[in-house]
Amino acid sequence: MLFPPQIIGHRGCAAYAPENTLEGLHTAADMGVEWVEFDVKLTKDQVPILFHDEDLERITGVSGAVADMNYEDIRQLDAGSWFGESFIGVGIPTLEQAVDVLIERNLGVNVEIKPCPGREKETAEVALDVLSGIWDDHERLLISSFQHVCLETALDMAADWARGFLLPEEWPENWRELAEYLQVSTVNLDGRICTREQVEQALELEKPVLAYTINDPDRARFLQSWGVDGFFSDAPDVLQDGLFSVH
Ligand code: G3P
Ligand code: MG
Numbered sequence: 001m002l003f004p005p006q007i008i009g010h011r012g013c014a015a016y017a018p019e020n021t022l023e024g025l026h027t028a029a030d031m032g033v034e035w036v037e038f039d040v041k042l043t044k045d046q047v048p049i050l051f052h053d054e055d056l057e058r059i060t061g062v063s064g065a066v067a068d069m070n071y072e073d074i075r076q077l078d079a080g081s082w083f084g085e086s087f088i089g090v091g092i093p094t095l096e097q098a099v100d101v102l103i104e105r106n107l108g109v110n111v112e113i114k115p116c117p118g119r120e121k122e123t124a125e126v127a128l129d130v131l132s133g134i135w136d137d138h139e140r141l142l143i144s145s146f147q148h149v150c151l152e153t154a155l156d157m158a159a160d161w162a163r164g165f166l167l168p169e170e171w172p173e174n175w176r177e178l179a180e181y182l183q184v185s186t187v188n189l190d191g192r193i194c195t196r197e198q199v200e201q202a203l204e205l206e207k208p209v210l211a212y213t214i215n216d217p218d219r220a221r222f223l224q225s226w227g228v229d230g231f232f233s234d235a236p237d238v239l240q241d242g243l244f245s246v247h
Helices: 023-029 094-104 121-135 149-159 175-181 194-205 217-226 238-242
Strands: 006-008 035-042 048-050 108-113 142-145 162-164 186-190 210-212 231-235
Touching: 006 023, 006 149, 006 238, 023 035, 023 094, 023 194, 035 094, 048 121, 094 108, 094 121, 108 121, 108 162, 108 186, 121 142, 121 149, 142 186, 149 162, 162 175, 186 194, 194 210, 194 217, 217 231, 217 238, 231 238
Parallel strands: 006 035, 006 231, 035 108, 108 142, 142 162, 162 186, 186 210, 210 231
Antiparallel strands: 035 048
């Protein structure tokens, strides 16, 4: 299997199934997608779960911070009905449950460490600890984060696992030095707003460049022509068709 992957299902397969759920992973696998990305943060009692936001409201309708709630309460929440009636009752999975599905469905994964503020090191440590016990396919694992402490922790704990350097809209001034210090394997930038010059600068590190979150095949073709190697997409099938099908 190719590294880096050309198409990565974003938050599972977020256009077709509720984000960061086991159903999303299955939906991606059903479509023939080979890699998925999901976000990992910790509950109050340090269980790594798949969740993007700091607050539970958007996804579950229950207000409150993830960091303030124990897993026992989080596991009761409905993370599917906001997306559609057919997903009523779909829960928030643990990282461990998600890895079981990855193994069952033969998926590669980009685990994005998305800590709640102040829990950067702890989140990376717990997530990597859990991963190292249950996932041994290091060829198909990419650990990424916007938080440099998380990548530094990954470097300390599992130096041989690939690390993805996530760049936000505003790149830190010392991004080159950081990327080198963290010994990253990929540079993951915001493909919706990046300029051609930024892509060229990122390519100067001589690492593959991945772009998030691209659902428009026309934009993907531009980025590809600038040298971008792979794409995170909510609709991986649309991107796959737009980029690689002969029309
Ligand atoms: O890792 C790529 C992408 O997931 C980063 O943005 O906010 O969707 O986690 P976000
Ligand atoms: Mg993400």
